[in-house]
Amino acid sequence: MEKEISLSVRNLYKSFGKHQVIEDLSFDLHAGEILGFLGPNGAGKSTTIKLIMGFLTLDYGEITICGKNHRTEYEEAMQNIGGIVENPEMYHYLSGRLNLEMYRRLHPGVDKSRIDEVIELLHMQNRADQKVKHYSLGMKQRMCIAQALLPKPRVLILDEPTNGLDPSGIRELRNLLVKLAHEDGIAVLVSSHQLAEIQKMCDRVIIIDRGKLIDNQPINQMIKQPEQSLTLFRFLDAEQMNKALELFNENSIYKPSIIDQNTLILALEEKQISEIIFRLSQAHIALTAVQPHQTNLEELYLSITGGGNPIE
Amino acid sequence: MNKVFVLLRNEWTKILRKKIVYFILILTVLGIVALGGIFKLFSLSYYSDDQIPYTESKSEMEKELFNIEKEISDLEQHVESIEENNKSDQAQDLLNLHINLANLKHYKLLLELGLAKNINIYSSDFRRQLINDWADLQLTKEAKLAGSPKINEKIHAYDEAIAEKASPEDSNTDKIISEEAINEEAIIDETNSKESETSSDEAVAEGSSLDEGRSLSDFSSEQTDTIHGIIIDNYSIDYYPYDYYPYEKYSDLTVEAIEQKIKKIDQIIEENSYPMFIEYQINNIKSNQALNDQQKDFKISDLELELQVNPLGKTHYPGKNYFLSLQHLRDNSFAAINNGYLSYRPLLPVEIEEARHDFQVANYYLNLPVTDLPTTDASMSFYPGLAINLGTYAIICLIIILAGSTISQEISTGSIKGLIIAPVKRYKIFFAKALSILSISLIGMLIVYLTTLISSYVFVEPFYRLPYAFATQNGVVALQFPVYLLLLSFSKVSFVLITGATALMFSSITRSTSISVGITMVMQFGLLSIYNFIKLISINLHPIIAFLPFEYLDLSKYIFPVMNDTSFSSFIFSGINNSREFVLRTPSTLPYLYWLAMIIGLIWIARDSFVKNDL
Structure with missing residues (x-):
């Protein structure tokens, strides 16, 4: 009602x-x-x-x-x-x-x-x-x-x-x-x-x-989890992450968002996560952490408003 | 409406917690009380100075007598030498010399009598007036015994000589000859009126006559112009007798009558009796043919009052100035009513009406029973009015600060948010603020009134706590002192309120406390001085100045035009204040309408700005 x-x-x-x-x-x-x-x-x-x-x-x-x-x-x-x-x-x-x-x-x-x-x-x-x-x-x-x-x-x-x-x-x-x-x-x-x-x-x-x-x-x-949840990958160092990026580039279905020099986020379905971890280990790329990434209002707000406008 | 009163209550809650309110109110009360103390101090000390005693002036009088004797003998020789030569072109000089000689002889006689009777002739001792009369009588008697012509006769003789001398070839004289009849009378009148003007105060005090020949009511302004024109053309250069000859007034008396009068004067001086002096003056008035019965009654009652309030005949006594000013007002207004002009200026009907009111009011005060004689000077009677004025200006300062900040300060500090969020329309907030200004004006003036009233009862003697009298169709009505003071205080609210409305308007428009308070303070205290200065340098300034704030917005001036003194009539009788004349020419309701229009305009602008503009 x-x-x-x-x-x-x-x-x-x-x-x-x-x-x-x-x-x-x-x-x-x-x-x-x-x-x-x-x-x-x-x-x-x-x-x-x-x-x-x-x-x-x-x-x-x-x-x-x-x-x-x-x-x-x-x-x-x-x-x-x-x-x-x-x-x-x-x-x-x-x-x-x-x-x-x-x-x-x-x-x-x-x-x-x-x-x-x-x-x-x-x-x-x-x-x-x-x-x-x-x-x-x-x-x-x-x-x-x-x-x-x-x-x-x-x-x-x-x-x-x-x-x-x-x-x-x-x-x-x-x-x-x-x-x-x-x-x-x-x-x-x-x-x-x-x-x-x-x-x-x-x-x-x-x-x-x-x-x-x-x-x-x-x-x-506004902040509900989509079907493809965001997953955060943290690598040992920048070199390891660059190798990973090359690997992801080979497969165009992965579109990573770079957070910093050794961290990136991928939008993945749950079954894809184990596959990615397997392929990275095969390529001898050292991972330090893999964890789900929660979307918050701040990110949504910034993405909607474009990070703020110059004040008129 | 209920919400307006709730808002008003809130406004009062705020006002009562502002320190500046208490600060100004305490200063106001202290100022009024201090003013009373100062007045009291000065009005008492006024009598500490006595007249210079005879012993101190004796040697000076002797020295003066020696000098005068020498001067007279020199002058007599000079006159003789001119008379021997007998040149017609020196006739005017000769006449002037005779006049000077007569004056010197009068002065010499005065000194001799002063020394003989132990009277300081430089004092205002009543006996000094008597020996002055004595000298007049003595000289008149001598002239009569010697058979010499009176000074006035000499002047007339000279006039005739001048008229005969006038050349028919002179083109300018055609006009003179054609208006000869007017000239004759006019010149005499001119002489007499000047004589009377210069001596009017003495004449009133001594009970001497107004010249019978004076008939200025016959003048029309047209005639006066013509007369002035001729005087300028012919006489102002050649001949202008303006001296005053008081001893001429006894020339109609016989030698025996003069001797009797001298004897009487001598007796009064010997007995040093002030009541006898008053009686002598009354008799003089009674026998004065130049005065009508009403004038005689005034003067006799003045003298009787004088004897009552000053039985010892002191030179200065408390209340003297008070009575003199009222008598002066009564005499002047009486003359204005009867003649319809003053100082050659025809009076406006409204001025004559005002003179009529003055006359009634002055009479009312003079006829009040004198029970408690004062011990202080008449200036004490001005204290209540001045205290109310002082208090009014203090309350005006308070109102400027409160009204100038009531809107702007709340907006600038943001404290107005609590009012705007509340379920009340903005115009109600505004009217509550305006009402708070009105109410504090009333309460402020009530405090001024109470302080002045109490202070007046402490400092001012009962004699000077005068009722306020005003003339109506049915005669004079008087408001008792406390009632008058209360009404005067509340009539001053008009002035306080118009200033408050101005500050409120600036506060609403500018939303800056400093600007609104500053501008209103300058308008109230600064511009007034500038207007007065402009009036001082240009009395012919267009009366538009009357409509600049806050020149004519104090309605108390119109509600209570006289404040127990004679100052208001000085505007009429001096006849120089053009703005005053302008105000007199306008309908009497104009100041009230002007005030109403101003207050509505100021409030409307302030309301409009506050209600319609964004915050």
């Missing part, structure tokens, strides 16, 4: 002067789903998030949050959303708790006790009453996440949420987001350059480049 669409972005256009930053961008975010939002620098990720969060005005297109039109029912739509945009910023001359209190006042129906809940959730009990100007970047990030979670939003949008967090903080955040999405049914959009984290937490990934959507698929589908 198709899950409810919490955030719908349709045919978004945005330009700054003559520079078209977002062009015909459309995607959906479903309830209970964590969506990774990827793209190189300048691709338009932050602009898209700012458009959704109301920082920028749309040139064209439509954003719907929990069925409420962003343009015509702004306050109702924004009632369902929480998030952080770019750097974590709060009123530095106020305490973290007072910042949260001021934010709470703007959300009717959110009880004061909720402030303590989110502070506890982000492990900020001991620092909540200190002024924000005394916080580290990580603490500010935690407090901003606490603020985003405060009104119990149905859509959570996080721009670089792991910035400044220590490894345990990153893991806690990951677990928290997974719990919020999968147990509480919150739709989460995460924009990050920490691709390993995205891979670990996201259910689906969209990749944009130059303001256009270039990929949108579930993460498990």
Whole structure:
């Protein structure tokens, strides 16, 4: 059964002067789903998030949050959303708790006790009453996440949420987001350059480049093992590998990818692996390791985006 | 709407945690209190300097007498020699010499009387006024006994000589002859009016007459021009008598009457009685034919008041300047109402109406019962108004800083994100910010008011805690001191608010705190000086300057045009302030409409920039 669409972005256009930053961008975010939002620098990720969060005005297109039109029912739509945009910023001359209190006042129906809940959730009990100007970047990030979670939003949008967090903080955040999405049914959009984290937490990934959507698929589908799995061969030295390359060249069905001077990868079916090892031993080529090679999001991302573009 | 108030509450949460707010408010309170202390200090020390005693001036007076005697004898010889020669072309010189001689004789008599009666003639002692009158009377008596003509008669005789001398061949004189009738009267009037102008203060103080021959209300501006033209052509070079001869005023008295008056003066001096001096002055006024009944009533009541507040006849006493300025205002406005012009300038109907108001208000203050006599100078009465002004400028500084940063600082630090992400439309965020500026302006001025009120009760004596009087269709209405001060403080919010709106607009447009605060500070404190400088060097500047911020945006000036002093009327009576005249010519609602248009415009631009532009 198709899950409810919490955030719908349709045919978004945005330009700054003559520079078209977002062009015909459309995607959906479903309830209970964590969506990774990827793209190189300048691709338009932050602009898209700012458009959704109301920082920028749309040139064209439509954003719907929990069925409420962003343009015509702004306050109702924004009632369902929480998030952080770019750097974590709060009123530095106020305490973290007072910042949260001021934010709470703007959300009717959110009880004061909720402030303590989110502070506890982000492990900020001991620092909540200190002024924000005394916080580290990580603490500010935690407090901003606490603020985003405060009104119990149905859509959570996080721009670089792991910035400044220590490894345990990153893991806690990951677990928290997974719990919020999968147990509480919150739709989460995460924009990050920490691709390993995205891979670990996201259910689906969209990749944009130059303001256009270039990929949108579930993460498990994106990085699933093909029929021909990749196998890594490590030779004793460069000379041994060159001999192996000559051997593979004789048989054009093998197309090796060179990783470094004594390592290469071949896409092989399982039965072909023993055959290759046999032939290499026959040719007295010394191998030090043969192992399966797992494709990760980073490689896919780099292969899709071409390793990044010059920023325009 | 509810969200706007929630946002407003948030704005106040932020404002209350800014140190600069407390810093400026504490400085404001301290400044107002310190100003009160300074005023008190100076208004008390004013009376520590007494008059120079007679003993110190005696030798100087003796030396002066010796010199004057020599000067008189030299001058008499000179006059004799000219009279012997009897040259017609020296007639003017001779007349001037006679005038000088008469003046020197008057001065000599004054010195002699001063030395004889132990009175310092360089002081403002009331007895000095008496011996001055004595000298006038004595000289008049001598002239009468000698049968010599009065100085005025000599002048008339000279005028006739000049008229006869006028040559018919001179083409320029056709005009003069044709307008001879006007000339005759005009020259006399010109002389008299100048006489009266130079001596108006003395005349008021001494109760001397306004010249009966003065009928300037008959002037039309056209006639005045013609008269001036002729004076420039013929008389300004040859003959221009401008000296003042106070002793001429007794020339109508008989020798016996003069002697009686001298006797009376001698008695007052002997008894050194200030009440008798006042009584003498009152009698002079009563017998003065040049004054109408109302003028006599004013002057008599002034003298009675003088006796009440200064029973010992001290030269300087607390409250003197206060009463004098009110009397001056009343007399001037009375003259303006009756004559319809001032200093040869016809007054505008609105100015006459304002003079009418002044007259009523001055009368109101002068008729207030005097219960607690002050011990400090009248400058103390200016303290509350000045304290409110000082406080207003301090609050303006605070508002510029707050309004100039409220949008720009939040954008530059990124703290505005929490507001933008919240489920509120941007215009509500803006209006909450604008309302926070309004509310802090009101609260700031309330603090200024309370501080000034308490400070006034500490430093200002009850006598100077004056009600605010204004004229209405049904007479004069007065606001009690605390009420007036409160309303004055809140009327100043108009000025604070317009400055805040300007800073808010710059903050929204430029998104730079330093630029918005800097520009508004320069406009508020820098441009005003530049405007004033421009006005100083060019009084004829086009009144467009009136519409540059923030020249005419302090509505308190229009709501409470008089601040218990007479400064406001000085604009009318000096007649040199063209901008003032311009404002007077415009409808009275213009400043309010202008203010309203400005504030709506500034807020609209600020709102538009904040709501429509990307962050």
